Amino acid sequence: MLPIDTIQALARELYQARKTRTALRHFSARHPGMTIDDGYAIQRAWVALELADGRSILGRKIGLTSRAMQLSSQIDEPDYAPLMDDMFFQAGTDIPFNRFIAPRIEVELAFVLGRPLHGPRATLFDVLRATDYVVPAIEIIDARIEQFDRETKAPRKVFDTISDFAANAGIVLGGRPVKPDAVDLRWVGALLHKNGVVEETGLAAAVLNHPANGVAWLANKIAPHGEQLNAGDVVLAGSFTRPTTAVAGDSFHADYGPLGSVTFRLV
Template identity: 75%
Template structure:
């Protein structure tokens, strides 16, 4: 375990990296003894810094929800991170490329909670009952910690990703909100277009069999830290497409069929 002074110092580095858009070397190279708990400890210290700077938490994200991603990261469960208020962008508008280092785009569903969920024994049925509505979303992920080391090209470890807000950097909500019992959420599908060309397609069942499963997991996972999901929280349930790289000038559109479209342009 890393000591408090070290986790606080690394959190300050991440805050600076996000502000200056300057990527950091992988923490796991400097501290090969890092654990999952160290990653979350750094993440919590970074949240404190953001809150001290006036930012607020609007919800949470769940990542690494697919079996393939868990195998590649050598873990057996998803990860999570906060959604800060300055990470939200409007659908249909322009998003400054200068807000990011190396952005990539993923397709997800967002759960907007009507009442709180407090673990440790939350079930998928309680998630659905507590959800005010579900809406299409696009997550913009980024790398304040280098995805691949600049010299060795070694990929970052999951401890690095967790430290780095689980790679979260932006959220775009849109489309048509629906009640959680209005559709079979497992069969919600989307086509992701980049500059008019289909890059990815997927079904929400790719997220742990049902996208609400991850929300229940999250409520239970954070309970030991005396944390819970609050009424009004936005919870990104996990991507059901692979990340798609973005560059200035790229236009993205995620077509969710009956649930509408989320679209924006990087400028």
């Protein structure tokens, strides 16, 4: 593990980077011995700074849920991070582009829990019983730590991404909420339009064969730390499309068919 003073210093850098919208170079390059545990330690220290500012945690996100993304990141499991209250935006509105550094867009399902869910032996069926409803969502991911190093062009490592709130920056919920047993969630699909053009399509089964599997994984993963998912938590289960780049002026429309749609514009 990195020394505690180093972890605190790196968390402070991320805290400032989010405020100033200035990307940092890879922590893993500066600290070659950095581990996944270091990444989560930095993430927790950053969360503490946000909480001290009066922010609150409204849920969690799960990332790197597809096999392809795990292979590219050289890991064999997803990652996770908190959803802070100031990351939520209303569907159908204009979202300030200057809230982000290099935003990209992903299509997901969000589980809103009606009762607590805790590990270490949570299953898909426990998730479905604990879920009040499932709703279409778009995640706006960002890079407080550069996706590619500005000089070497090397991609960031998973330790960097975990430190960086697992790249989370914004959440937009919309469409039609459904009970988790009202549809076969594996077959929920979406078309992601950017400026009227279909950029990505996907099925929710791409998330660990069933998006509820990701929520169960998360409950089990955080249990050893004495944590659980709580009633009212919003849990982003993982993207089932590739990230789509975004610039100021872009409009996005995620069409979930029978479950409605999510729209917004970056201005």
